Amino acid sequence: MRRVGNSAIATVTVVALCSGAWLLHGGAGSHAPPQPSAAQAHADLSEEGAAAPALPPSPPDRIRIPSIRVNAPLMGLALTSSGSLDVPPAGEKNLAGWYEAGTTPGETGTAIVAGHVDNADGPAVFYDLGAVKKGSAIEVDRRDGSVALFTVDAVDVYEAKDFPDEKVYGAAKRPELRVITCGGGYSRSTGYQGNVVVFAHLTNSR
Template identity: 80%
Template sequence: MRRFSNVSKVGKTGNIAIASVTVVALCSGAWLLRSGAETHAPPQPSAAQAGTDRPMEESPAAPALPHSPPDRIRIPSIHVDAPLMGLGLTPQGSLDVPPAAKKNLAGWYEAGTTPGEQGTAIVAGHVDNAEGPAVFYDLGALKKGSNIEVERRDSSTAVFTVDAVEVHDAHDFPDEKVYGAAHRPELRVITCGGGYSKSTGYQGNVVVFAHLTGSRDG
């Protein structure tokens, strides 16, 4: 299993965001290797779900929420309802990933922005493990306008609206677009995807771009 690499933290207008990630892969695809990639490959986003030339930050956003760690992520349209663990850095300086054996567990970069705060919050999870589909297997099927809910430790729920769902090759990954600091509350949800190689696993990543559009208490 490969991990995030070349992670650095950049401060900008009070934000902390991951800024230079050249390899973003969360699973080697052992299940696809055993069961057949042609029949079991996870869904990939269509070109229609990609962002447009219009800057995403022009979409209306709800006011930023105060700092509060997240505990759970829900994406109703693709039946995701999963706990979140904090992700730190490995001794090599790369972003760690959730344990592959816990297929319904996702993680968030806990040294960065908390979901709902001003800035770019990062959530990542596996697409599969050796046994089969994992928490974000269907992430590539998510559509623009879908909701993502993040339960926070202060008993609030941050509600995000999806702006785009894209797939990017690991060798041409748009680091600044995905991880760069934002002037409003934004969320990125990431898993592995794109082409698949029996020798190296997934060749890229599915990335969901979303922004805060509401919140509720309790």
């Protein structure tokens, strides 16, 4: 299966996920989604932390982030006819997707999960992603019956023009996970100006 390039994923993350339909229809102001503080970010992604042994490949079915009350099914995201990464249907507010031509969550490498921050009706699955803290847990149910348990290393927000493709999507020597939604500034004409990214690595499984 052909793999999508880093720049194509970044473009889709910014454009297709980030229209801000709810804010555009009057949800702005105090209802804007939380953004991570500088204390939750890091300058360089380190692979020095303890990691659990990698799991064999298995598609994921569900993601849970207890600290922000996320418990959502996962759908596979493939490539569109234009060669970019597809996104979950905007109308399904409690649905996230994973890049199924890449690493499965729990195996060695960088697995990618993406979801909407909002839709025309209000907050969506990753609305509170910017409120996740370092050390928080992320659980991914896998089709083989195992659960991959990740620990958050950092949460950062990037403007679209400064999005670090290699840092977010680059290969890893241990099992890592990126969870991505929209964030940064908001413009009524173009939607969200960037992305919130959670960086996590595998620390256990069951």
